[in-house]
Structures are given as C-alpha cells and as structure tokens.
Amino acid sequence: MSNLNILVVGVGGQGILTLSRIIGESALRRGLKVLIAETHGLSQRGGSVIVHVRIGDDIEAPLIPLGECDLMLSLELVETLRYLNYMGNNGVIVSDTLILRPPIPRVKIPSYEEIITTLKNTGLEVHLLDASLEADRLGDIRVANMIILGYAISSTLLGKYIDIDSVVESLAHIPGKELNIKALSMGFKFGVKH
Amino acid sequence: MTYEEILAEPGSTVLMLGNAAIARACLEYGIGLASGYPGTPSSEIIEALAYASRKLGYPYVEWSINEKVAFENAYGAAISGVPSIVAMKHVGLNVAADPLFSSAYTGVESSLLIVSADDPAMWSSQNEQDNRWYGLHAYIPVFEPTGAQDARSVTLEALKFSSDYKHPVILRSVTRVSHTRTNITVGQLAKPKLYGEFKRDTSRWVLVPSNARRLREELIAKWDKITKDLSDNPLNTSEGPRDSRILVIGVGVGYRYSREALQRLKLLDTVRLLKITTSIPPPKSLIVRELEGKNIAIIVEEGDPVFEDQVKIIAYDERLDTKIYGKKTGYIPITGELKLEDITKALADILGLNYRVKSSVRVNIEIPPRPPVLCPGCPYRSVFYAIRRVIKKLKVNVVYAGDIGCYSLVVNPPFNAQDTLVEMGGSIGLANGLSHTLRDSIVIATIGDSTFYHAGIPGTINAVYNRAPMTILVLDNGVTAMTGHQPHPGTGLDALGREARRIKIEDIAKASGVDSVLIAKSFNIRDVESKAELAIREALNGKVSMLIARGSCILTAIAKSRRYKVKRPVYSIDLDKCRACTICYNAFACPAIIPRGDGKASIDPRICTGCSACVDVCPFEAIQSIEVVDETWRGILDEVGLDSE
Ligand SMILES: Cc1ncc(C[n+]2csc(CCOP(=O)(O)OP(=O)(O)O)c2C)c(N)n1
Ligand code: SF4
Numbered sequence: 131m132s133n134l135n136i137l138v139v140g141v142g143g144q145g146i147l148t149l150s151r152i153i154g155e156s157a158l159r160r161g162l163k164v165l166i167a168e169t170h171g172l173s174q175r176g177g178s179v180i181v182h183v184r185i186g187d188d189i190e191a192p193l194i195p196l197g198e199c200d201l202m203l204s205l206e207l208v209e210t211l212r213y214l215n216y217m218g219n220n221g222v223i224v225s226d227t228l229i230l231r232p233p234i235p236r237v238k239i240p241s242y243e244e245i246i247t248t249l250k251n252t253g254l255e256v257h258l259l260d261a262s263l264e265a266d267r268l269g270d271i272r273v274a275n276m277i278i279l280g281y282a283i284s285s286t287l288l289g290k291y292i293d294i295d296s297v298v299e300s301l302a303h304i305p306g307k308e309l310n311i312k313a314l315s316m317g318f319k320f321g322v323k324h
Numbered sequence: 325m326t327y328e329e330i331l332a333e334p335g336s337t338v339l340m341l342g343n344a345a346i347a348r349a350c351l352e353y354g355i356g357l358a359s360g361y362p363g364t365p366s367s368e369i370i371e372a373l374a375y376a377s378r379k380l381g382y383p384y385v386e387w388s389i390n391e392k393v394a395f396e397n398a399y400g401a402a403i404s405g406v407p408s409i410v411a412m413k414h415v416g417l418n419v420a421a422d423p424l425f426s427s428a429y430t431g432v433e434s435s436l437l438i439v440s441a442d443d444p445a446m447w448s449s450q451n452e453q454d455n456r457w458y459g460l461h462a463y464i465p466v467f468e469p470t471g472a473q474d475a476r477s478v479t480l481e482a483l484k485f486s487s488d489y490k491h492p493v494i495l496r497s498v499t500r501v502s503h504t505r506t507n508i509t510v511g512q513l514a515k516p517k518l519y520g521e522f523k524r525d526t527s528r529w530v531l532v533p534s535n536a537r538r539l540r541e542e543l544i545a546k547w548d549k550i551t552k553d554l555s556d557n558p559l560n561t562s563e564g565p566r567d568s569r570i571l572v573i574g575v576g577v578g579y580r581y582s583r584e585a586l587q588r589l590k591l592l593d594t595v596r597l598l599k600i601t602t603s604i605p606p607p608k609s610l611i612v613r614e615l616e617g618k619n620i621a622i623i624v625e626e627g628d629p630v631f632e633d634q635v636k637i638i639a640y641d642e643r644l645d646t647k648i649y650g651k652k653t654g655y656i657p658i659t660g661e662l663k664l665e666d667i668t669k670a671l672a673d674i675l676g677l678n679y680r681v682k683s684s685v686r687v688n689i690e691i692p693p694r695p696p697v698l699c700p701g702c703p704y705r706s707v708f709y710a711i712r713r714v715i716k717k718l719k720v721n722v723v724y725a726g727d728i729g730c731y732s733l734v735v736n737p738p739f740n741a742q743d744t745l746v747e748m749g750g751s752i753g754l755a756n757g758l759s760h761t762l763r764d765s766i767v768i769a770t771i772g773d774s775t776f777y778h779a780g781i782p783g784t785i786n787a788v789y790n791r792a793p794m795t796i797l798v799l800d801n802g803v804t805a806m807t808g809h810q811p812h813p814g815t816g817l818d819a820l821g822r823e824a825r826r827i828k829i830e831d832i833a834k835a836s837g838v839d840s841v842l843i844a845k846s847f848n849i850r851d852v853e854s855k856a857e858l859a860i861r862e863a864l865n866g867k868v869s870m871l872i873a874r875g876s877c878i879l880t881a882i883a884k885s886r887r888y889k890v891k892r893p894v895y896s897i898d899l900d901k902c903r904a905c906t907i908c909y910n911a912f913a914c915p916a917i918i919p920r921g922d923g924k925a926s927i928d929p930r931i932c933t934g935c936s937a938c939v940d941v942c943p944f945e946a947i948q949s950i951e952v953v954d955e956t957w958r959g960i961l962d963e964v965g966l967d968s969e
Contacts, residue, residue, distance in 0.1 A: 141694065151505065154339050158507055164339065165472070166505040171364030171448030171807070175730065176915060190584040192504045192577075195665035197682030211691050215684040232694040233915035236736050239692050248689045250715035271930055303328070317419065 131162075133186030134291055135194040139213050141230050142176050147205065149275040150181040150302070155300035156292040157185050167192040176233065178209055185291055201286055204276050205247050205261070206230050214252065222255045223281045227264040233284030256287065260318060265313055270306070273313035280297055280317025285324050294318055327368075328621040332510050340508040342472030342501045343368035343632075346411075346439060349479035350383075351376055353436070354514030356406035357384045357960040359394040361778065362807035363413030364448035366441035371808070374819045382516045387810050387819045390748075390778040391416035395423050395438070399492075403529065405520030407487060407933055415747065415966060419779070421458070422753070427492045428463040429539045429631055430528055431546075433520070435486040437479070441497045444626050445661040449754075450728065450747060452659065454627030459604035460495050465554070466494045466604035468576030468910040472504035477549055478483050478601055482557055489550060494604075498577055498626050500661065509815040545606060555609040559601035562614060568596040568673065569613055571646075575600045575631045576944040578624035578662060582597070585668040589677060606634035615639060615646050621676055623650035623670050626662050626939030649674050654941070670954040697733055701882075703801055703846035703875030703961075704731045705817035708739045709912055709941065710852035711768070711797070718860060721765035723758055727751035729772035729806045730877075731799045737913050742770070749779025752796060756783060759792040767794040773964075774804035781836070787868050788837040792816050795863040796870040798829055801846075801877040809880060809966075815966040823968050832949025839867035845962050846875025851942040878933050881960050889954045892934035893949035897925045901946035912941045935961060 138150045147168055153163045167182040173199060182194045198218050204210040204225040217223070233240055240248075249256045259281055265274035279297065282288045301307045329338040330348050340348065348360060360370040364509065370385060371630075377385045384401075388394035391412045400408035408419075417424065417440050427436060440458070443449040459466035460500035465485065469478040479495060486493040527535050534844050554560075569877050572595055574582035579599045586592045598614050600607070601624075613622060615638075623632040632650035652657040655670040663682045672679035690779055699707050708731075715722050725733060726742030727750060735742035744754055755769035771780050787794060804810040811817045813827040833841045840862050844855040855871055860868035876884075885892050908914070915933035917938065939947050 142696065151339070158337070158339050163507055164505070166339075167500055168341070168503045168505060169447070170503050174693075175696035175733065177698060178694040188584075188587060190471070190580040190587075191540075191662075192580070192665045193501045193661070193663060195663065195668075195682065197684035210696065211687065211689065212694075214687055217685045218682060221685075221687075231918060232692050233697050233913060234693075234736065235910045235913055237454055237692050238690070240689055244689060248687050251670075252687065266930070271472070286736060302906065302911050 131186070133184065133189050134287070135198055135200045136185070136288070137194060137202045137213055138181040138183060138282045139202065139209045141209060142179050142181055144205045145272050145275040146179045146181055146205065146216040150183050151252065151281060152279065152297060152300050153183055153292065155295035159296040159299055160292060162291060163187055163189070165189055165192050174235045178212060180213055183226055201281055201282065201288055205274055205278065207242070208239060211245060211248065217254055222257070222286050223249070224259070224278055224286060226261040226278060227258050228274070250259035255324065257281065261317070264316060268309060268313055270309055270315070271308055274315035276310045277320070281289040281321040284318045284321030327372040329880065330372045330376050331379060332513045334510060337507050337509045339505055340470070340472070340506045341368055341503065342497065343503070344372045345476040346479045346495070346497070347372035347376065347509055349476045349483070349506070350409055351513050351813055352511050353435070353480055353483045354516045355383050355409055355483070356516050356518040357398060357408040357697055358400040359386045359388045359397040359409070359415055361388055361391045361394050362804050364807055365497070365499045366370045366413045366439060367807050367810065369439060370503070380818050381910060382518055384518065387812070389813060391419040392423065392552035393852050395420035395604040399423055399427050400434070401520070402434050404522050405433040406457060406517055407435035407440060407483060409437040411441070413449065413475065414442040414453050415449060415451065416438055417455050417458055424458065424464070425462045428543055429531060429536060430704055431490045432492060433485070433490060433523070434517070435483045436492040437483050437486055437494045437495055438630050438704055439497060441502045442627060443499050445499070447499055450745070454630055455496055456627065456630045457493065457605050459462060463490050463543050464596045465550055466603065467497050467559070468496045468601055468603050469501050470574070470579040470599065470601060471696050472501055472506045475501055476508055476510070478559060484885065489546070491546065491550070494547030496576065500577055516591055519572040537667055547668040551605040551608055554602045554605065555607040557602050557607065560607055560610055561594060564592060564596045565594065566596065566954060567596060567617065569617070569619040570595045571598060572596070572671065573598045573600060573621060573631070573635065574625045574715060574916050575603050575623065575625035577626050577840055581662045581664055581667040582624040582671070585671050586839050588668050589672060589679065593824050600922045603631050606631065606638065608638055611635060611638050611644050613646070615644050618646045620674065621646050622671060623648065624656065624662065624667055625650070629648045629658065646947060684784060695736060697736070697915060698730065699878050700880035700931050701916055701935035702730065703873070703878065704734060705801055706849050706911060706937035707799065707846050707852050707873045708734045708741050710849045711856050712739065712741065714853055714856045714860060718857065722862070723765050723767050723771045724757060724760065725751045725755040725767055727771045727775050729799070731770060731772055738913050740814035746860050748775050749783060752787065755794045756787050756790070759794050761785070766860065768797055769794055770797045770799065773802065773829060774796060775813050777813050781832060784833065784838065785836045787848060792868065793863050793866045794868055795859045796868070797871045800829060800872050800874045800964055803877055803880055803966065805877045805879070809877065811966060814965065817968055821968055826965065833870045835860050838870045841872070842870070843872045843874055846873045847935055847961050849937060874962070876961055876964050878935055884960050885914040885957060888956070890960060892957055893936065893948050893951060893953045894929045894934060895932055895936070895938065895947055896929070898946045899924055899947055901944045903944055905943065907943065908938055908947065912938060913945050914938055
C-alpha cells in the first residue's frame with residue numbers, strides 16, 4: 131500500500147488531536163506504521179491547529195511537504211483555506227461547513243459563498259458537510275470530528291487504510307464513547323449515500 | 325491527558341508521543357527521581373512519569389519551582405547514586421546553566437540525564453536557541469534521537485552512558501521528536517534504584533579553586549576519552565556504498581529528513597548516509613573514516629550549524645579536502661524547522677540533479693489570521709479590561725512590563741497591555757530599570773503566579789530594597805496554565821496529585837516589604853478597578869505596590885463544576901436593551917460574544933462558559949442569565965488552585 135499523507139486542521143479546542151490520534155490508533159490496529167506530528171502549546175488557545183498524519187512503511191520525516199497532502203480533514207472552513215497550499219493536485223478535502231470568526235476586533239472574514247467558490251475553483255475533490263450542525267443535534271458539537279472521520283472512511287481513500295471496526299475499537303477508552311460511535315456511523319452513512 | 329500507554333505490556337507496540345517514549349525509557353532503565361519545570365515541548369515527560377508514579381508508587385517525581393532547582397534536585401540525587409533525570413524546554417537550561425557547568429566538573433555517581441527540548445520554529449517560545457552549544461560549552465555529551473521512533477532507545481543508551489562514565493548527558497529533543505506520536509515497541513520495566521548514599525569527598529564535591537583546577541584537568545582528559553569512545557558507539561550508523569564519492573550526514577532529526585529525501589531522489593543505493601545520534605562531542609575518528617575519499621559531504625541538522633562547524637574543524641585538522649555543505653553554504657535554511665521539500669531540493673541542487681518542489685494549490689482570497697486568544701471566560705479578560713479603564717481615568721502614561729504565560733496574549737488588541745516580553749521573570753526585572761529611568765510614566769509589571777514563584781521573587785525584593793516604584797500585577801489563576809495546568813507552590817497539589825501546603829503570594833510580598841499588597845477578584849471588574857486604582861496611586865507616590873488578581877483559570881473551573889455537578893449559567897443578550905454600542909465584542913472581546921448583522925450582540929451558548937464577567941461590561945444591562953446564578957459556581961470562580969481527586 132502506498133503512503134498516505136493526511137492533514138487534520140481546525141481551531142484549538144475542536145478535537146483535532148483526538149481525531150488524529152484515533153486515526154493513528156486505528157492504523158496501528160491494522161498493523162500500519164504511523165507518524166503524527168501534533169500541535170501543542172500556545173496555538174491550542176483557540177488558534178489555528180494543524181496536525182500532520184503520515185501512514186506508510188517507508189516514511190521517516192514527521193511533516194508533510196507542501197503540495198503533497200492526499201487528504202485534508204477540516205473542522206472549519208477558514209482553516210480549510212489556510213492550509214490549501216499543502217494539497218497535491220489529486221488531493222481530496224473533507225470539510226465541515228462551519229465558519230468560526232476569529233475573536234479579534236473588527237476582523238474581516240470571507241463569506242460562505244466566497245469560500246465555497248474558491249474551493250470549487252481549485253479543481254480539487256471537495257466534500258462539504260454540516261458536521262458541527264449535526265453533532266450539535268446529537269447533543270455535543272465536539273463529536274463533529276467523528277462525523278468527519280466516518281464520512282472520510284466511507285467516501286475517500288482513507289477507507290483503504292482504516293475501517294469503522296478499527297476506529298470503534300480505538301474509541302473504547304474514550305469518555306463518551308457511545309456518542310462518538312453514533313457520530314462516526316452517522317458520518318459513515320452520509321458518505322455511503324454520497 | 326492520560327498516559328496509560330506508558331505502562332503498556334512489555335513487548336507490545338503502542339502509539340506513543342516522543343515525550344512519553346522518553347518517560348517509558350526512564351522506567352525501563354529504573355530511574356529513581358525525575359524533576360522538571362513545565363515548558364513546551366518538554367512538559368509531557370514529567371507528566372507521563374507522574375502518571376506512572378501514581379500507579380506504580382515510584383519513581384519520585386516533582387514539578388520544581390524553576391529549572392535551576394529542578395536541575396539541582398536531580399543532580400543531588402545523582403550525586404547520591406540514584407539515577408535521575410531533569411526535563412525542561414530549551415530556554416529552561418539558561419536558568420539551570422550555573423549548576424549545569426559544575427556538574428561536568430564534579431561528575432555524578434549514577435546517571436544524570438538532562439532532557440532539553442528545543443523548539444525550532446518557535447511554536448511556543450521566545451527564541452530558537454540550539455542547546456547543543458551547551459554540550460560543547462560545558463563539556464557534556466549530547467545525544468539526539470532521530471525521531472519519536474527511537475526516542476525510547478536513545479534515552480536508554482544515554483542513561484547507560486551517563487552512568488558508565490559517571491558524567492551528565494544532555495538528551496536533546498526537538499518539537500518534532502517530543503510531539504510526534506508513533507508506533508513504539510516497549511521493553512521490560514526495571515526495578516528502580518530509589519535510595520543512595522552520600523560518599524563524602526570534599527576534593528570532588530567542593531569546587532573551591534584548588535579542587536576545581538584539578539578537576540578541570542581531569543575533565544579535559546575525560547572529554548578526550550569520551551570523544552574517542554563515542555566513535556564506536558553503535559547509535560551512530562552508516563548505510564549505502566562505502567566507496568561513494570558523496571556523504572550525507574543526518575544529525576538527530578536531520579537523519580529522518582535526509583533518509584526520506586534520498587529515497588525520494590532514488591539515491592539511497594548510490595550515496596553514503598551517516599546517521600549521527602551522539603553529536604557532541606563529534607565522534608572524530610568515525611567522521612574521519614567516513615570523510616576519506618569523499619568529494620562532497622552534506623550535513624543535515626535542525627537548529628544552528630553546530631555539527632557542520634565541528635566537521636569542518638575535523639576536516640581542517642586532518643587535511644581532508646572534502647567540500648562540506650550545510651547551513652552555512654546557503655542550501656539549507658538556518659532558521660526554522662527542517663522541511664522535507666527543502667532538504668530534497670537542497671540535496672538535488674548540491675548534487676546537480678533536477679528536482680522541482682511540487683506546485684501547491686494557490687488561492688486568491690484574503691485569509692484572516694487566527695492568533696491564539698484568551699479562552700472565553702478567562703479571568704484575565706476582565707482584569708485587563710478593568711486596568712485599562714483605571715489608566716484612562718487616572719490619565720497616566722504607563723509602560724506594561726510583560727511576562728510569559730497565557731496573559732501574554734493581551735499583547736493583542738483590544739488590550740495592548742504587554743509592552744515588553746523577554747523571558748520568565750523579565751517583567752519585574754525590567755521594571756526595575758524602567759522605573760529608575762522613566763520620568764513621565766509609571767511601570768506596571770504583569771506576571772503570572774507560576775512565573776512569580778519561578779523568577780519574580782528576587783526582582784520584587786530588589787525593587788523594594790533599591791526603591792524602584794512600580795505596581796506589580798500578579799495574575800493568580802492557581803495553575804501554570806499556558807503549558808497545561810501543571811501545579812506550582814500556590815496550587816495546593818503536588819505533581820502526583822497529593823495535597824501540598826500552599827505558599828501564598830501575599831505572604832511572600834509582605835515578607836519582602838512590598839509597601840501595599842491588595843487582592844482583587846479577577847472576575848469582578850469593579851473590585852479590580854477599585855484596588856488597581858489604589859495600587860497605581862501608591863506607585864505614583866514612589867511606592868512598590870502589588871495587586872494580586874485572583875480568579876480561577878476557566879478551564880480548571882469548568883472541570884471542577886463538572887466534578888461537583890455545579891450548574892453553570894448561560895448568558896444571553898436582551899435585544900430590546902442592546903444598543904449596538906459594540907463594547908462587549910470589541911473592547912471586552914470575549915469569543916462567545918459575536919456581532920450580529922445589525923451591530924447588536926449575541927452570545928453563542930456553546931462558547932459561553934458562564935464566567936459572568938461581561939455582565940458589568942454592558943452599560944445598558946442587556947447581558948443577563950436566564951436562571952439565578954448558583955453561588956457555588958461563583959465560589960469556584962473566585963477560588964484558585966486544584967483539589968485532589
Ligand atoms: C525559562 C522558561 N521556562 C519555561 C517556560 C515555559 N512557560 C511559558 S509560560 C510559563 C508559565 C506560565 O504560568 P503562569 O505564570 O502561571 O501564567 P498562566 O499561563 O497561568 O497565565 C511557562 C512555564 C519559559 N518560557 N521559560
Ligand atoms: S487556559 Fe486559563 S489562563 Fe489560559 S487563556 Fe484559558 S482561561 Fe485564561
């Protein structure tokens with residue numbers, strides 16, 4: 131199996147680290163080698179967060195080169211834009227439609243329509259879903275990450291590396307695992323329909 | 325964060341952070357003591373060991389008051405024959421530099437491993453210093469894991485080396501080693517050595533000049549032997565054809581980037597690749613052996629060109645004319661972290677190959693920045709909101725001598741309340757000099773509680789004794805928040821979660837002779853305003869005053885509310901009362917308060933923490949809670965520190 135370069139991006143506090151760790155645990159259960167370069171410290175305070183997840187036997191370096199990301203999982207649209215330069219020409223994006231306004235006075239943010247047009251114009255395969263909205267309906271906005279993950283497994287190349295069963299096993303020790311699993315299967319079903 | 329994986333079954337393969345792998349190695353070696361002061365990217369080492377110690381009952385683990393004391397703590401244990409480690413971020417070693425140098429003179433009786441986690445690219449730091457220089461400077465060997473992949477095995481070897489040579493060893497990690505998670509296969513835990521004995525020997529442990537002169541001679545001889553022996557250390561390996569004309573030297577994490585870059589360029593079979601793990605002192609005979617017959621040598625390392633310089637010195641001494649490339653020759657950037665695309669390109673360019681960095685997707689749209697900000701409900705928001713109002717009212721010029729912690733984030737608008745920020749403790753320190761030399765401004769030194777204990781006390785005493793008028797604003801949220809809520813001497817818990825006696829900041833201030841010491845509730849804007857005014861008036865009268873703004877970090881307060889099942893209020897805006905004055909979202913700038921299209925405010929109930937501070941901000945009383953606010957919740961907000969679970 132060839133190497134897979136995944137970026138997990140979003141805003142500090144959205145569960146980016148958990149999402150990338152669960153991908154890693156699941157890959158490990160499948161006997162795959164993983165490197166996850168995490169963001170800790172300062173940027174966790176509501177700043178932009180980017181985690182590099184690399185899966186494959188002959189990977190050595192922790193960071194994904196610009197232009198070589200195969201799959202981006204994003205929990206926020208402005209952050210999707212911010213890291214587009216990592217995407218390769220055949221890259222796939224799965225992004226939440228959520229927009230979080232950076233809490234700085236008088237900041238100007240692009241509109242939803244502008245962002246969507248920009249993403250479409252890249253020519254990349256882009257999947258948009260209302261993960262945070264659905265997660266909120268399920269009872270906890272923080273499980274948006276699992277909706278994104280479930281979706282990516284059923285509708286992108288991530289499904290070749292990890293499957294729902296290995297994710298469910300990896301969730302065993304997580305507090306609130308029932309809700310996480312519910313969100314995961316919800317995302318998975320969205321992806322199948324797609 | 326929990327660290328269950330650190331106690332994984334021997335032989336199993338688990339996903340582990342590089343820092344956890346370092347901690348696991350300490351348990352497999354059988355260390356008896358670990359100490360540290362928090363700092364990104366090092367903190368998880370002590371956290372993981374504390375987790376293990378709670379479960380196993382050993383080793384002894386502590387968060388010390390600062391890096392110097394943490395170092396001396398481990399040094400003392402190693403003198404008594406107990407294998408020990410001390411962990412800190414790169415700049416922490418500056419604080420601990422004094423005992424560091426002495427430790428090489430005296431040596432130790434068992435392992436003394438100094439973990440320095442460097443932060444290239446300065447993700448969470450004020451500088452990009454490369455602590456391998458300390459190894460050269462202080463005559464202490466430096467071992468560098470090449471990634472999270474071998475952080476465990478290299479730590480084990482470093483501990484063993486330190487004990488074999490009775491000499492301290494620096495383990496130099498970097499962000500991408502410490503904070504990378506990967507598959508790690510773990511070994512057996514060893515029986516720890518928890519107790520030692522002190523072998524009295526004044527000729528060795530007492531560095532009076534007569535002893536130190538002799539010990540320096542011995543140190544130089546020992547350094548020669550260490551240099552020789554490291555050339556045969558199995559941690560340094562080579563691959564690829566010996567008779568190649570090209571040598572790539574990958575040092576520490578540089579090895580991973582060089583290996584993958586060579587793989588991408590399909591050069592692994594034609595180029596000789598040397599992996600260096602023990603970079604200081606440079607393993608001389610190994611390098612000479614590998615340089616012989618090479619036309620080109622390329623050195624890939626993260627940080628300063630430390631190893632590159634060493635190789636050049638060796639090549640000069642040995643009259644080798646290999647052309648040496650690295651950071652000083654312009655191919656590899658000297659600043660920031662290594663990047664795979666840069667290293668691939670550099671190797672290709674030096675070797676005259678054609679390689680183009682992949683074109684990346686570019687878009688034509690302005691992307692707003694998203695800097696880190698104070699959390700919704702952070703006690704500092706109301707404190708600085710109040711202080712700014714007092715300054716406006718008193719019409720004084722003020723210089724905010726700032727410091728490092730979450731409160732540094734008020735450097736940004738709308739607060740703009742950090743005029744300097746240089747190092748931990750630098751607020752009160754610089755305020756001394758500013759106070760003596762500025763005639764038309766008052767100086768407010770802002771400092772966090774953990775930072776006050778760490779390095780603020782000498783500056784305070786100095787200001788009192790040498791009469792440097794100022795207001796010291798101590799932001800007491802009960803924890804070391806920025807680095808992950810580690811305890812400090814005011815928290816009430818130790819590293820293992822056991823109750824500890826609190827040492828109160830106000831007691832220290834009073835004992836230091838501070839002219840007036842005031843305490844305000846951080847979430848209560850009126851309280852902060854009135855006390856800040858008193859404190860600043862004192863400074864204007866030539867006194868040293870201290871205002872302790874006390875209020876819980878909202879994250880620990882929320883955790884307590886969950887544990888004690890206390891309901892937090894949710895606030896909302898009464899749109900009939902809101903007049904779109906913009907104060908709450910522009911001047912108070914809570915992330916939960918969001919402007920609507922018509923300029924009125926709205927509160928996102930998913931973000932609002934119920935801290936209640938904003939109620940006093942609205943001049944029109946439009947901010948209200950639907951339910952009556954639980955008094956227990958107010959108590960949790962006003963009280964600082966952690967409770968044992
Ligand atoms: C010498 C040194 N050690 C450690 C650090 C890492 N560090 C940054 S801020 C900080 C402490 C912050 O705690 P506190 O002063 O209580 O402020 P808070 O984050 O709680 O607001 C630490 C340990 C550093 N920058 N320099
Ligand atoms: S972690 Fe605590 S101290 Fe730091 S910004 Fe958040 S609330 Fe404030």
